[in-house]
Amino acid sequence: MLDLADIQGNVLTAYGKLGFPKGCVLLFHVGEAAAGRAFVERLRPQVTTALRWPSAKQVKTGPLAVPRPPVTLNVAFTFRGLLALETPVRTLRGLPDEFIDGMAARAGVLGDIAPFGACAAWDPVWRPAEDAAAVHVLVMLNAQATDAGEPAPELAKTVAELRRILAELGGGVTLLAGHGPGGGDLQPLSAIYEPDAAGALRPTPKEHFGFVDAISDPVFHGQLPAHASRDRAVGGGKIDRDGHWTPLATGEFLLGYADEAQEIAGAAMPLSFSRNGTFFAYRKLHQNVDRFEAMIDAAAPRFGAAFGVEDPAEARLFLMAKIAGRWPDGLPVAAFPTVAAWRTAHADAAGAAITDPRALNAFTYGADADGAGCPLGAHARRMNPRDALDPLGPAKAGGSGGSQLNNRRRILRRGLPYGARDAADGEHGIVLLAVCASLFRQFEFVQQQWLNYGLDFNAGNDTCPLVGIHDANAKFVIPAAPGGAPFILDRLPQLVEMRGGDYFFTPSLTALRMIGQGLVDPT
């Protein structure tokens, strides 16, 4: 049983999918420690916790319930931020190395240095000329939307309120510019809107390349009410040797709990500072939509000819599916490996499969060891290999170690798209928050070994065809069924480019109070 009122709400849930399709990110610098702590104290009552809101789904909330707010607010700190707030050295030295380094210093590990000078494309806020402008505090606001597709008016009110607090603090805390449109001080976020059957614009769960995104978020113990936990663990949790799905250990996503190694990992002291908190990597990723479309347009006819898909539109969809590991509508390629299977799923009960979370997520790769269904290097298969890395060998060879080698590499994905894909300023992509208890073991490992390298998937040094670094010879191999020739997608253009970010600690409400009151006591 988790103490939901002590955990920040964006750790347990992705607001974007819960009716909060709008949002914005604000970054602050703490010039004076006392003002910084006062700022934290002013924010604290407004922080949205993980308490469940009364909803139509009859989720039990307890005798006292918080209503669903029009705007959620969550707070996180960089290492330099905690230092600026005068967190004791003994606490600071217990924080993980990669968090202390910060994301820019980890660019080599993360592949963000390629090509040479790529870091110069980061938004200016992430590469300050001096420490006096370093990012210390991140505030993320998620907002409900009006019927017209505008953010709820409370979003602007909350931003105005934050500006007023800064003014009252007399300049000890500053709002940083240089990461929003036109170098502004707000990074607006918004789900992508598309017209529904009646022609009204509705928020979609898609990203700019056109795929339904963030379907298989991990599920861990205590995150969801019991019945939902059982249900959503199928495909979202871990799979054991008998093929049973169960939620992952809480300690993979929250500090202070036993993790998948059956231990409570060391954390910054006192334990009340770390417990119920966690880390996230904030990454603003620009998507080169034009390059992606051009790549698909150029290759789809050849791919269709090689794989026997005559309809040009279907060849296009099939190629996109092979690259992503999911069809653009979210159906997993491993479970719907052919155009015919995908078509049937759509015909079946008017496409019920596409909205059924089980059909979207209840699948494994064990029977597809050679990648003839879902390519070994496809994006979704790299990011969450499920049972594909079975340590006891492929299913047909008998052994099943389940998802053992994947259970310590999972990441909760939060965030929303930004910008419009046809925007003249080229500002469009996704703001990704990769939430995990160990950035080193989870986020950085996945980024370095699975996204920007291919050896674990027998794909040599091929990188992720969608998000990886693509050098001049980047390629993506789409295996055919045994006996057939593979299709090799060649000279992949750079599709996703980093625009900046950092590592953040998102504390519990208890730790937030200790930071705000200057009462972190590690003795």
Next chain:
Amino acid sequence: VPDVDGAHGFLTALLPLHRDPCPHPDHGGLTSPAHAVREVLASLPAAQHSPSCVSAGLQSPFARSPVTHFARFAVIDDPAFNGRDTQDAILTAANVGPDLMSEPAVDVLGRTYLLFCADFDVPAGSADPVDDYLRDLWTRMPAEWLAILEHCEGWRTGAGVEGFAAYIGRCQVETTMPFNDYPVTAGPPASEPVRGVLILAGVAGVAAALLTVLAFRGLSIASVIAALAAGVVVAAGVALWTITRRGRRRTPWTPGTDLATILKALHVQAAFTRFAIDQQGAAPAELQAAFRAFLAAERPDDLASPTQPPGVVPTHTGLA
């Protein structure tokens, strides 16, 4: 397994460093030999394995050696001390165990050593592969070696190639545990037949026992005991001698695993991947013509060129 396995030599040498401080080559102030040699090593260029190494325009001196697969240096100050041996608390309480008030000995080295390891090609039938390798290595990078050897005890300035091969040869440590990445055969290594050793040891043991009985001029309790003892000792000795001798035997020379062949193979592999991509969907006649052109251009049997240069690991050097 000896220092030579298949077609590869595995050299491990420990070079003793001077104890007395030496003048720093830049400013003349006194510095420790370990410090000085670490500085020399730190300024040796690495192989071209990352964009920053490539853009620096420098190359590892070992890339000049056409037979070196890997080479490494490490400065060894002291063996690690793992702390006291564990004690049984009950025995200690009963005063049976060791006296906890006495301090255990901590192993230390009398001086600092420089470790040098190299994996290199050994030509078929080579009589003294380590010596041959060292002589060749000296001619490839004498200046770099001189800067290092200046800090090593027992090295005579001006000893030249003869002196170098002899000096490193004296510092060589027998390791018998090389990691050979190019095994003789696929699959697990064949275990040495045990039966032959047992028969040989058995025959020797029985013979020794009989000789002992003869020496005692007949059977008696004393002669039987002596015969048994002699039999066991001789059998064990012969078994040990045989096994050690077999262990020292070189495994068969493996063709096609030398550096030049491996670099050529890497080059052909990369070129063939490019060929396969470019020929996707080609008609058979077209494919055949293209493959002829590929063979003519890449000359798979020509180890000299085109090939991948030594000391270069192609990496992410730029984006499309």
